[in-house]
Amino acid sequence: MTTKASPLVATKAFPLEKSDIQYNPTSEEVSIKREKFDAFVKYVQELQEKLEAAEDARDVAQYRARKEGKTADVLQALAEDVFQGTAAIRGWLASGNSLQELSTRTGIPYATCHRIVNERLGTPNVEIGHLQKMIAGISRRGRAFFAKGAAHPRFKRVLIGLPEGFEEQDLVSSWETAGSEVSTVHAGVDIAEKIKDLHPNLILLDVSMPNLEKGGLERLQDFAKEKKSTIILTGEMGLANSALLQGSLERKTKIEELASEGESVGG
Amino acid sequence: MDNKRYEVRQGFAEGLEVLGSLAEKDREKAEEAIAGLAKDPWPKRFGAKPLGGETVKITVPVEDDEITVLYDVNVYESSVEIIQIKRRAAFKKAGDWLAGLMRFEPKGK
Numbered sequence: 001m002t003t004k005a006s007p008l009v010a011t012k013a014f015p016l017e018k019s020d021i022q023y024n025p026t027s028e029e030v031s032i033k034r035e036k037f038d039a040f041v042k043y044v045q046e047l048q049e050k051l052e053a054a055e056d057a058r059d060v061a062q063y064r065a066r067k068e069g070k071t072a073d074v075l076q077a078l079a080e081d082v083f084q085g086t087a088a089i090r091g092w093l094a095s096g097n098s099l100q101e102l103s104t105r106t107g108i109p110y111a112t113c114h115r116i117v118n119e120r121l122g123t124p125n126v127e128i129g130h131l132q133k134m135i136a137g138i139s140r141r142g143r144a145f146f147a148k149g150a151a152h153p154r155f156k157r158v159l160i161g162l163p164e165g166f167e168e169q170d171l172v173s174s175w176e177t178a179g180s181e182v183s184t185v186h187a188g189v190d191i192a193e194k195i196k197d198l199h200p201n202l203i204l205l206d207v208s209m210p211n212l213e214k215g216g217l218e219r220l221q222d223f224a225k226e227k228k229s230t231i232i233l234t235g236e237m238g239l240a241n242s243a244l245l246q247g248s249l250e251r252k253t254k255i256e257e258l259a260s261e262g263e264s265v266g267g
Numbered sequence: 268m269d270n271k272r273y274e275v276r277q278g279f280a281e282g283l284e285v286l287g288s289l290a291e292k293d294r295e296k297a298e299e300a301i302a303g304l305a306k307d308p309w310p311k312r313f314g315a316k317p318l319g320g321e322t323v324k325i326t327v328p329v330e331d332d333e334i335t336v337l338y339d340v341n342v343y344e345s346s347v348e349i350i351q352i353k354r355r356a357a358f359k360k361a362g363d364w365l366a367g368l369m370r371f372e373p374k375g376k
Binding site: 038041044045048051052053056057059060062063066067 | 279281318322324335337350351353355358361362365368369
């Protein structure tokens with residue numbers, strides 16, 4: 001009887017000694033030690049488990065990539081234009097969703113959502129829960145600007161800039177009830193005067209306000225720097241009736257500058 | 268197992284078509300198993316196995332096959348996010364073959 005090791009299974013991972021396998025050329029029968037046979041089966045079983053685990057790991061990795069891709073898409077969409085981003089976030093929150101929900105649905109981490117809201121809306125010094133309520137209260141032209149309950153006592157002096165025709169009483173009452181001194185303005189040319197009188201630490205400004213010309217916008221920025229105020233720009237991009245302002249808003253960098261200035265001086 | 272309910276999400280799931288390819292009885296079984304994650308995201312009945320991090324795997328036996336469901340469990344958000352639904356046919360076949368080998372007894376013993 002001749003005995004020889006099988007080259008098929010004699011691998012580094014599963015070593016076999018010559019004596020482990022016997023081959024009988026007469027009967028053409030191969031025999032293997034029971035101990036080695038069991039070890040071999042166990043080895044193949046472990047190999048199968050590793051293969052399956054590798055396949056699962058691949059699927060999970062692909063899922064993470066899909067999700068990240070989606071996140072990247074949404075972030076990109078938000079980053080495209082500050083007003084697109086604002087509208088997207090506002091839409092989410094106004095539909096009764098929380099910031100957490102926004103995070104969950106888009107796959108954007110909560111902290112990132114928080115940062116985006118702060119950056120895009122330029123309201124870094126408003127607590128996020130309050131911001132949600134505030135944003136949820138924003139309505140379209142012809143209706144109340146913010147709903148009742150949006151006000152926050154943190155802002156002692158508030159200047160609200162709205163075009164004529166907005167129902168502002170609810171908004172004004174809301175802020176007054178919260179203990180703020182409120183003043184309203186309906187045209188961009190009056191803003192400087194009102195700022196001088198009131199020294200507001202919060203300016204809620206609708207972009208569709210008339211006569212909000214370059215000078216007014218620059219004064220607002222100067223004011224934000226000087227007086228440590230927060231400016232919240234809101235409203236519909238399409239309603240911005242100052243060509244100059246609209247041009248500014250379309251240039252993302254300008255708005256980002258404005259938002260970051262608001263952030264850096266907010267207090 | 269806690270008493271809270273988990274929201275089962277399938278927004279990023281792959282392999283949902285596998286459910287559609289199953290016989291009605293099997294599909295109901297697999298769908299029930301997935302829906303059941305809302306109550307128990309680690310069902311022992313389907314051999315829930317943690318794969319690391321938040322990821323868990325269950326295996327639902329169906330006629331002539333097994334369905335594997337991979338998902339993430341977020342206990343803070345009370346959510347279960349389905350990652351992948353797939354047939355386990357090849358691995359099941361190999362497993363069955365190996366199980367047969369393990370039970371092998373030589374002639375004459």
